[in-house]
Amino acid sequence: MANGNLSKVLWTVSLPIIFVEASETFDRLIDTVFLARVGVTELGAIAVTDSILLLFLVLPLGLVDGIQILTARRVGQRRPEAVGAIFSQGLVLVLLICLALTVLLKLLSPVVSYWFVTSDEVGVLLDDYLQIEAYGLVLTGATFAYSALLVSIGRSRALVPATLLLVSIDVLLNYLFIFGNFGFPALGMRGAAVGSVGAEFVTCIFLTVYLWRLDSGRYRFFRRPRFEHRSLLLLGRLASPIALQGGVETLRWFLFFLILESMSTEALAIGNIVFTCYIVFLIPTEGICEATCSLVSRYIGRDWLPKIDEILRHAISGALMVTGPFVAIALLAPHWLVSVFFPEAVGLEQSSISLQVVALAMLVAIPAEIWFTAVIGTGDTAAALVIEVFISLAMLGFAYVAAFHLALSVAMVWVSLPLASLVNLVFSYAWMKSGIWQRHEA
Template identity: 30%
Template sequence: MNRLGNCEIFRVAGPILLSLLFQQMIGLTDTAFLGRVGEVELGAAALGSVWFLAVYMLGFGFSVGVQILIARCNGEGHHSEIGRIFYSGIAFQLLLACIVFALSRLLSPLLLPRMIRSPEVCAATASYLEYRSYGFFFVYLAVMFRAFYVGITRTHILTFNSVVMVLANAVLNYALIFGKFGFPAMGIAGAAIASSAAELFSVLFYCIYTRCRVDLHKYRLEKIFTFDFAVLRRVLNLSVWTMLQSFVSVSVWFFFFIAVEHLGERPLAVINLVRNVSALVFIFTNAFATAASSLVSNLIGADRTDEVMELGRRIAVLALVIVSPFLLFVALFPQTVLGVFTGNAELIAAAAGTLIVMAAIQPLQIVAGIWFNVVSGTGSTRTALFIEVGTLLVYLVSVWYIVLFRRLGTGWCWSTEFYYSFVMLAASLWYLKKARWQGRRI
């Protein structure tokens, strides 16, 4: 196996990037449509989306452990073990989806009124989550297919799958939010139904593609629902840490949005607009970070740990080179960018300064996210959790001081991302340079 070059990095990261770009278009479509409905709906969609994302991250965190194991087996050439890992993960995800669906339907009506000050925003958020919670079943299965294809480095399928999701979501959003094609106008509830239905189409596409285009015998996928408790224990040994890390991370971000909501409906709408623009940059970070995790795990499986640090540096540089022009455009023309999401001139003017702050912080976030995923790719998922928890403690303190105690403007509120990223980058680099992770077995 030759040294991994930039072409190999792009071969893995490119399709992931395109798939994430298309997936993000689902959120952007929701925002673009709801931005024409009202500020209450725009803010409620932000809170509902982050709530859903926090619970979704439990399943995603589990899939990260599955992905690491599949990538390690793929690097070692043990392809026949991949099917047992995949199907054991599927069974666990279905059970987890049932649990979180029930808890979400039970707890949302109890918790939301205690956390959200505005009755209008609270009611709209509850309406969104009533229908969005059905998406847990579909999205938990979808991330398992994603873990499989990323683990075996056949990431091109992610792009095609995301196209299916975006097309389904765009058509259903238009129909259900505004009442077109004979459907009733459901507003924010229509956006939730459209997103969940798009995820159902995603799972169906994955199933059909896998059945028709994958060598089922090679990966032992021909025996559906082959379950192995020993394999599940092995997966959970990795995944329990990534599950906790992912859930805690987004849960704290939900706290950030709740804190901003206490500043008023306008600041919440501003932060949601900036969040959607930052998510465009985040997809680049996520794509290269996911590629880093998979390639690092494959390198270690092939007994090439000496190349890990160099690979991390190259991926970080490539990501910065690609994203910097977009960030420069955002910083120079913030009102033009915001105009894509809303026609409200006052809201655009209020959000422009915060958008510039976001653009200035993003390079640090990109580098931090990539090196953090290098740590996860080594199999040190418990260490990754400790890094995340320590980082989030710093983040919580900064949110409390800047947003709740000082009640500063939205630009200062977004500056809390700087402290989060700086601590994460420093801790990740310290671990990779000082700890003994090279011979770690999973």
């Protein structure tokens, strides 16, 4: 395969996925922009609520990643019937787990919301949001499972209209229910939760109908699943470390936000703004990472191992090229970006400096994320889990010392991000080059 064709394949798969990554990021971005007009406390609280939700989703999303790896591998092996069998089994497991997690979150939310934060006002907002958002867990699990399948079978273009639909509904419902426009109740934080659940519902229905019409009997996506021992073992072997790795990553950000909340409510609000900008910067990279994960798994299935380094080079250069303009704006005009979110001028300076730190961190974070994704794509998810632990220890250790022992500014606490990215890059690159991952077969 020529370099130009390889690059074309990467971007053909990546572009629709970028829309998907944008949809999840835009959900947080929309909430942040709207809630910034409600109050600083709401602006900070949304950062913690998102982290708690992701903690509850780590197991189903780990299964989703396992589904993507295995279905991509079966596509590479040209076994369409196995693709449908793995997806149908995996989807049922995801939905059952999400149903159980919905009940668990409803029960635990009043307790969890007050355990981890020092401000009672933030605790009330957390519980208000989570009680409604809990109903969206099943919808989120199904939507992610559909997205993983569409990427694996090369039908990711359908994710573009799905993303546009999700963003449009989310903006509309937030506008109506956060502020109470056109006679709707003004719900504040709860309105943001209503918007997220409503947008997920419409998107899930759209993708369900699309896959139902797409399946002409070749894959049999929605057939009654016959649980196969080997497929379940493979899913479990892949998903368990991925879920743990996702849990460690989510817990890292959750604890990071708690460190900021312990500093002050304003520091938490600044942290939410900077983190929102960070995940916006990562949108192209995350889309390319998802495509890279599927391509690495597919190439292993076809025994095209020499192509892996080549696809990683294309992925890194492409992500850097697309993200470069965002990084430049953040470095040269950070006040312009921050002013879009922050309603209070008092936090403008620290937010701007923190944003510049994060922008510089992208130069390390992009290659680190892509090499780390390659580790996952090989199926060596246990190694990915170990790497994630080292990343988290580095980031949280530095942030804790900077905040509590050295009493440094919020911007200096964010220096923990480029440090963690450097650890990620070194470990992921070394593991891929060692070749030890070749002992795994799925």
